Amino acid sequence: MNRRQIINDPQTGNKAEAFEAADDCPANPNLRRTFGDVAAARHGRRTVLNGMLSISATAALYCASALSGTLQAASAATSSKSRYAFDELAWGNDHTHHIAEGYDADILLRWGDPITADAPEFDVMNQSAEAQLQQFGYNNDYIGFLPLNAEGTRGLLCVNHEYTNEEVMFPHLGRQDKADFAGMTQELVEIEMAAHGGSVVEITRGSGGKWTFVRDGGMNRRISPLNTVMGVDGPAAGHPRMQTSADPSGREVIGTLNNCAGGMTPWGTWLMAEENFHGYFWTDETGFDGEPDASGHPEAEKLERYGAPGNWYAWGKFYDRFDIGKEPNEVNRFGWVVEVDPLDPQSTPMKHTALGRFAHEGAETTLSADGRLVIYMGDDARFEYLYKYISRGSVSQDRAANSRLLSDGTLYAARFDPDGTLHWLPLVHGQGPLTDENGFASHADVLIDARLAGDALGATPMDRPEDVSPRGDGTAYVMLTNNSKRKPGQTDAANPRPDSDFGHIIELKENGGDHAATRGSWSILVQCGNPAIAAVGAQWNPETTENGWFGSPDNCAMDAEGRLWVATDQGRKWDKTGKSDGLYGVETEGDLRGHSKLFFRCPVGAELCGPYFTPDNETLFLAVQHPGTDGTTSLKGFERESTFEDPATRWPDFDPAMPPRPSVVVVTKQGGGKIAG
Ligand code: FEO
Ligand code: CA
Ligand code: CA
Numbered sequence: 035m036n037r038r039q040i041i042n043d044p045q046t047g048n049k050a051e052a053f054e055a056a057d058d059c060p061a062n063p064n065l066r067r068t069f070g071d072v073a074a075a076r077h078g079r080r081t082v083l084n085g086m087l088s089i090s091a092t093a094a095l096y097c098a099s100a101l102s103g104t105l106q107a108a109s110a111a112t113s114s115k116s117r118y119a120f121d122e123l124a125w126g127n128d129h130t131h132h133i134a135e136g137y138d139a140d141i142l143l144r145w146g147d148p149i150t151a152d153a154p155e156f157d158v159m160n161q162s163a164e165a166q167l168q169q170f171g172y173n174n175d176y177i178g179f180l181p182l183n184a185e186g187t188r189g190l191l192c193v194n195h196e197y198t199n200e201e202v203m204f205p206h207l208g209r210q211d212k213a214d215f216a217g218m219t220q221e222l223v224e225i226e227m228a229a230h231g232g233s234v235v236e237i238t239r240g241s242g243g244k245w246t247f248v249r250d251g252g253m254n255r256r257i258s259p260l261n262t263v264m265g266v267d268g269p270a271a272g273h274p275r276m277q278t279s280a281d282p283s284g285r286e287v288i289g290t291l292n293n294c295a296g297g298m299t300p301w302g303t304w305l306m307a308e309e310n311f312h313g314y315f316w317t318d319e320t321g322f323d324g325e326p327d328a329s330g331h332p333e334a335e336k337l338e339r340y341g342a343p344g345n346w347y348a349w350g351k352f353y354d355r356f357d358i359g360k361e362p363n364e365v366n367r368f369g370w371v372v373e374v375d376p377l378d379p380q381s382t383p384m385k386h387t388a389l390g391r392f393a394h395e396g397a398e399t400t401l402s403a404d405g406r407l408v409i410y411m412g413d414d415a416r417f418e419y420l421y422k423y424i425s426r427g428s429v430s431q432d433r434a435a436n437s438r439l440l441s442d443g444t445l446y447a448a449r450f451d452p453d454g455t456l457h458w459l460p461l462v463h464g465q466g467p468l469t470d471e472n473g474f475a476s477h478a479d480v481l482i483d484a485r486l487a488g489d490a491l492g493a494t495p496m497d498r499p500e501d502v503s504p505r506g507d508g509t510a511y512v513m514l515t516n517n518s519k520r521k522p523g524q525t526d527a528a529n530p531r532p533d534s535d536f537g538h539i540i541e542l543k544e545n546g547g548d549h550a551a552t553r554g555s556w557s558i559l560v561q562c563g564n565p566a567i568a569a570v571g572a573q574w575n576p577e578t579t580e581n582g583w584f585g586s587p588d589n590c591a592m593d594a595e596g597r598l599w600v601a602t603d604q605g606r607k608w609d610k611t612g613k614s615d616g617l618y619g620v621e622t623e624g625d626l627r628g629h630s631k632l633f634f635r636c637p638v639g640a641e642l643c644g645p646y647f648t649p650d651n652e653t654l655f656l657a658v659q660h661p662g663t664d665g666t667t668s669l670k671g672f673e674r675e676s677t678f679e680d681p682a683t684r685w686p687d688f689d690p691a692m693p694p695r696p697s698v699v700v701v702t703k704q705g706g707g708k709i710a711g
Pocket of ligand 2: 588
């Protein structure tokens with residue numbers, strides 16, 4: 035089936051699922067490399083990282099978070115008692131959210147909430163771009179929290195808004211991708227653009243322990259692809275391939291796209307990862323198969339490797355910069371990691387090209403043994419690579435100098451060998467195959483075409499690398515969500531199942547317990563899916579109950595105790611498990627390694643994003659994304675696609691006049707205390 039047929043297939047659920055199903059980038063050349071099924075026993079040496087940094091009070095809290103769990107994880111290695119002290123939630127799928135007993139899960143911020151002093155109240159029947167630019171955006175994904183006081187009772191929430199679902203946002207519209215965007219006006223497109231990007235919102239915890247947001251917080255801010263000017267730095271800044279008619283300097287871009295997960299730096303800035311940027315680029319041209327046709331583009335082959343143009347949104351109808359025929363280089367200015375200083379609402383966000391250009395799922399930070407910044411990054415598409423960035427210099431007390439660490443360092447792609455060895459391959463121009471003769475004329479080209487550089491280096495094509503959670507002891511957990519396109523002859527030790535509907539989690543152990551190591555070892559922590567069905571090939575700790583196993587790990591978090599938490603995004607595949615998406619505590623140590631417990635589950639049609647723990651572990655923030663949309667055709671008794679007028683749930687308001695609203699949920703323990711502690 036071609037893309038249009040897939041989108042119109044009644045078996046395909048909401049817009050995002052349809053695009054994912056249609057989004058098969060051309061065969062990655064590295065699929066020719068096949069490993070055996072051999073997986074040797076592996077043991078990584080754990081070395082506890084010594085020496086915490088002491089910078090500003092705020093950033094010091096930050097470092098505690100970034101280096102989370104160092105000592106606790108080491109001391110728990112032999113424990114056979116669950117480290118997650120809560121009674122697991124029963125699995126299910128219904129119209130609302132659920133949390134383990136003894137906890138509250140309250141709505142903190144909803145799509146449309148006014149977040150500036152003079153923002154208009156949300157009027158869903160009369161929305162405008164101007165109003166949306168002062169209101170909380172759509173489809174909240176990454177959440178970071180920057181404490182503003184030593185007690186951690188006041189802080190800034192930094193939230194990504196990944197994409198929009200027009201069929202449940204706008205009255206009387208329906209799915210526009212199925213209708214060649216016929217109903218999309220410039221006004222609606224601009225509301226969509228204003229609902230993308232990010233929000234910085236001040237929040238406070240009152241004496242009763244409840245969090246609320248501060249509507250007129252002095253640092254509150256919206257970032258959007260409609261009007262937020264961003265800088266570009268690093269090796270690709272100013273390169274001719276980054277220049278457009280509106281920006282001959284190649285150093286100034288309007289906005290950011292499809293901000294999925296992200297990270298917080300040890301100095302308290304926010305990293306927004308640009309994921310499926312290709313979907314926003316457009317052409318009127320179609321090829322013989324009715325698909326968007328970029329064959330006339332000067333970089334047609336490279337665009338194809340990145341899946342652009344995707345024609346997922348109608349923005350290119352009204353904005354030339356999203357039309358690849360009219361502005362061929364604009365597409366090179368997205369697919370980066372953007373740094374924002376939440377403490378300065380006037381600051382210009384910066385796109386850091388040293389971190390490479392691909393479908394960045396997230397950008398989770400940690401520190402090396404000698405204090406350098408290390409960032410783990412997945413490229414979330416089928417058969418794409420896992421990356422790591424290591425700064426040249428070390429984190430210091432100078433915030434401005436710290437941000438320069440994001441423009442001077444080395445990007446690596448991962449190769450997973452069948453003997454359990456992990457190799458990090460440098461993406462450096464002039465080294466190995468990354469030369470002129472192979473099409474890389476400069477280091478800027480290596481970074482703009484990071485996927486092609488990964489191909490040339492022989493990195494391992496993975497089952498959609500999503501989020502990564504590093505721990506301070508040189509360990510990291512990589513979420514590989516699923517890959518229904520991997521054929522039996524294409525499996526390898528690190529991606530062992532063909533047609534993987536449920537995904538797996540890989541544990542990395544860097545040599546010497548140092549995140550800056552370029553060698554390490556790897557092992558599979560769990561293979562997801564139902565362990566009661568042999569054909570699924572799931573691997574969990576045998577103590578895992580029917581409530582605890584899951585499919586499609588996506589986002590993840592490491593709490594202050596060094597415990598791993600995993601959020602799921604099954605899309606329409608939820609009917610293969612019968613479970614809604616949720617948050618699970620997954621044991622990584624001792625006899626219970628590979629054991630999983632359900633803590634929170636979403637309302638129908640939602641995926642769970644943004645798990646983020648405050649440094650004191652007393653609060654957990656969760657982002658419930660696209661409630662009421664994914665796979666509702668499989669929901670017994672509903673069995674149709676949601677629309678604005680007729681959604682599968684009206685979570686969280688349950689107001690007949692209000693559609694479902696993506697929202698941030700805040701979890702606290704009743705009576706106070708640490709989560710699961
Ligand atoms: Fe935006 Fe890969 O999830
Ligand atoms: Ca995700
Ligand atoms: Ca996902």
